[in-house]
Amino acid sequence: MDLPRIFTIRESHHRIHNPMTAHKFAVLGEALRLAPGSRMLDLASGSGEMLCTWARDHGITGTGVDISTVFTEQARARAAELGVSDSVEFVHGDAVGHVADRPVDIAACIGATWIGNGVAGTVELLDRSLRPGGLMLIGEPYWRRTPPDEQTARDSHATAISDFAPLPELIDTFQQLGYDVVEMVLADQDSWDRYAAAQWLSMRRWLDRNPHDELAPRVREELTTEPARYAASTREYLGWGVFALMKR
Template sequence: MPIPRIHEIMEADQRILNAFSPEKLHRLGQAIGLNDSTTVLDLACGKAEMLATWARDYGISGLGVDFSEVFVADARDRVRELGVADRITIEYGDARNFSPRQRFDVACCIGATWIGNGVEGTIELLRQSVTTQGLMLIGEPFWRKAPTAEESVEMGFSADEFSSSLHELVARFTACDLDVVEMFISSEDDWDRYVAPKWLTMRRWLEDNPHDPMFDEVRAELTNSQLSYTRYQRDMLGWGIFGLLER
C-alpha cells in the first residue's frame, strides 16, 4: 500500500516529518549515547533526517526503510548531501514486512506505529530487530485532552486513535514489560513548525498545479488543517519520542 500522495505533497519542503525540532533530534542522540560504533534501524524512516544527521553528528551507521518512493529519493539525496552515504543505507520497502538481516543497537519507529497496527504491534516488530540490550525508540501521539465526539469528527481523529493521556501511553509501554528510560515531548512551537509550513507548501502547490486531479483534495486539506489545528489540535494533541528497554 503506497503512502497517500497528499502526504508527499504536503511535506515536500520538510525534512523532519514529525512535530520535532532539529535541536531536539540532536539532543536525543546525545541523551541515548550514540557514537561511531552504534547501529540504528529506522522503520518508516520518511526522509531519514534522523539517520542522516546522527551519522553526521555522532558517526552512527544504519538502515532506513520506507515505502514512499518520493521520500526514499529525498532520503538518499540527504545522506549524500551530508556525506554519510557510506554509513547510511536507505531501502524502499514496506516496514510492516521488514525481515531483519542483523540486530541493531537502536531500533526506531518515529510517528508511524501504524506499521504494527498500533503501539503494541510496533513494539513486537522492533523486538525482532534490536539486540538483547538494545534500545527501542517510538514516537507517538497522545491526547492532552480527549476530544468529544463532535471534536473528533471535525479533527478527523477518533478519540480512541491515540492514548487518552501521556500517563496511559507510558502505561502501555510498561504493560509490554518495557522500561521508559528517556522521553522528549514536543512543544507547541514544535507543532507549529511541523504543521504551519505545510500550509505554505500546499498553497504554492495549488498555484502551480491548478489542473492536477489532486487539486480539490489539497484545497480542502489546506482549509481544514488551518481551522482544525488552531481550534483543536494545537491544544489537545501531544507527541513525544520514548526510549524503551526490556526489563
C-alpha cells in the same frame, strides 16, 4: 507500493515528517549517549533526517525503510549532502514486517505505529531486530488534554478519543509490555506549528503550479479549512513524543 500523493504534496519540503524539530532530535541523540559505530534500523524513516544527522553527529550507521519513493530519494540526497552515504542506506519498501538481517543496537519507529497495528505490535516487530540490551525508539501521539467530545477528537486526527491515551497511560502501556522507559523527548506547540503550518505553504505553492490537477480540489479544501481546524483542535489537545525503551 507508495504513499498517496496527497502526503508528498503536503510535506514535499519537510525534512522531518512529524512534530519533532531538528533541535529536538539533536537533544534526543545526545540524551541517548549514542556510541560511534552503533547500528540502527529506522522503520518508516521518511526523509531520513534523524538517521542522517545522528550518523554525522554521533558516528552511527544504519538502514532506513520507507514506503514513499519521494521521501526515500530525499533521504538519499540528504545522506549525500551530509557526507554520510557510506554510513547509512535507505530502502524503498514496506516497513510492515521488516526485520533486520542481523541484530541492531537501536530499532526505531517514529510516528508510524500503524506498521504493527498499534504500539504493542510495533514494539513486538522492533524487538525482532533488536539485540539484547539495545534501545527501542517509539514515536507516538498522546492526549495533552482529553478532548471534550468525539468530534474534537476527530478534528485532532483521531478516529475516536479512545485512539490515544494521556501521557501517563501511554508510559504505563510501555511498562506493561515489559519495557523500562529510559528517555523521552516531547513535541511542544511550537514544534507542532513547524510541522503543521509548513504544510500550508507547500500546498499553496503546489496549487499555484497545478491548478488543473485532479487533486487540486482536495488540496484547496484542505488549505481553506486546515489552519483553523489545527489551531482549535490538534494544537490544543494532541501531544506527541519519542520514547526510548529498554526491555526488562
